Amino acid sequence: MEFKSLFSSRLMKLNHPYPSREKLFEEVAQDLVSQGYVKGSYQDALIQRERSFPTGLRTNYCNIAIPHTDAVHVKTPFIYLVQLRDELEFQNMGNASEELSVKLIFFLGITEPKNQTILLSTLMELFQTEEFSKIIFEEKDTKQLEKKLNTFLTGGN
Amino acid sequence: MKNVIVACGSGVATSQTVASKVKRILDENKIKANVEAVDIKSLNSYIKSADVYISITKGGKEYDIPMLNGIAFLTGMGIQEETEKLIQILKN
Numbered sequence: 657m658e659f660k661s662l663f664s665s666r667l668m669k670l671n672h673p674y675p676s677r678e679k680l681f682e683e684v685a686q687d688l689v690s691q692g693y694v695k696g697s698y699q700d701a702l703i704q705r706e707r708s709f710p711t712g713l714r715t716n717y718c719n720i721a722i723p724h725t726d727a728v729h730v731k732t733p734f735i736y737l738v739q740l741r742d743e744l745e746f747q748n749m750g751n752a753s754e755e756l757s758v759k760l761i762f763f764l765g766i767t768e769p770k771n772q773t774i775l776l777s778t779l780m781e782l783f784q785t786e787e788f789s790k791i792i793f794e795e796k797d798t799k800q801l802e803k804k805l806n807t808f809l810t811g812g813n
Numbered sequence: 814m815k816n817v818i819v820a821c822g823s824g825v826a827t828s829q830t831v832a833s834k835v836k837r838i839l840d841e842n843k844i845k846a847n848v849e850a851v852d853i854k855s856l857n858s859y860i861k862s863a864d865v866y867i868s869i870t871k872g873g874k875e876y877d878i879p880m881l882n883g884i885a886f887l888t889g890m891g892i893q894e895e896t897e898k899l900i901q902i903l904k905n
Contacts, residue, residue: 709822709853709870715888724826749827749869750884769829769850776830776887784889 662775663805665798666691667734673741678703680744681723684736684763693736693765698729702763712746712756715780717789719756721746722776724764733772734765735779737801739792760792782808815903817848818859819883821869824852831867831886838886838896844903865902 674680685699705725712721738761748754762779766772782788788808795801817835821828828850836848851859853870860866860876869883879902885891 705822713884713888714890716890722826726825750882752870764826766825769825773826773830773833776826777834780830780887780889 662735662778662809663737663802664734665802667693667736668739668798668801669737670739670798670801671741671796672738674738674744677706677744677746680738680740680761681706684738688734688736688763688765693730693732693734695729695731698725701725701729706746710747710749710752712748712758713750714748714756715783715789717783717786718760718793719746719758720760720762720783721756721758722762722764722779724766727767727769730765730767732765733767733775734763735775736763736765737761737792738763739795778809815846815864816862817846817865817867817899817903818856818863819848819850819867819869820853820856820859821850821883822853824850827869827883827887828852831869831883834886835867835899838899839903842900844900846903865899867899 681703682699685702688694689696702723702725706723711723712719740759743757743759745755746758748756764775791804819828819832832848832850839846863878865879865881866876867881867883881895881898885895
């Protein structure tokens with residue numbers, strides 16, 4: 657997969673209000689279906705997987721969530737970024753009895769688990785820097801964010 | 814050679830990512846070991862031959878091999894401590 661095009665403004669919702677996690681999953685899944693990234697089965701599979709294996713994570717600067725599901729439901733690899741206007745609760749991946757208030761969600765679309773670890777590992781490495789966390793937390797314009805993030809990923813080139 | 818297994822819900826994203834991170838750390842420390850990412854359903858069949866289990870979710874079954882916190886390798890929070898434990902286990 658092309659590194660510099662990991663983030664696309666078409667796969668972002670910034671400062672967006674969602675009344676609940678269910679509504680968020682539903683709207684993102686529908687958007688991904690209509691853009692051809694996932695199959696119709698994705699939505700239910702995603703919701704089911706989050707229920708059994710939650711994906712909330714604490715990182716150095718903020719809490720995030722990385723909802724994803726089995727590769728069979730995904731047609732083309734993607735990262736779909738949602739910056740919530742109002743925080744939603746996600747259970748902690750490492751400890752499901754703990755709820756984390758999350759503002760940034762990265763829906764990961766993975767088609768070849770062994771070959772696409774770069775997707776998540778890059779994301780997690782970036783979240784260890786304050787600068788990256790800040791950009792992604794504050795930027796409200798999708799085109800601008802696409803540019804900034806992809807610049808970050810390619811090391812400023 | 815010693816075996817390290819990493820398990821997460823479906824073996825799609827997290828365990829694979831943690832496994833590749835762990836491989837890199839072991840390479841950097843010149844330690845040879847097999848690192849395998851598995852899904853939690855097949856964990857029982859892998860655990861018998863494993864020397865250390867890197868777990869993503871808490872509260873699962875207890876095994877009689879050393880267990881490490883996989884989230885540390887994912888987010889980098891507490892990674893130093895887990896890395897030291899891992900190296901200790903694999904060197905013995």
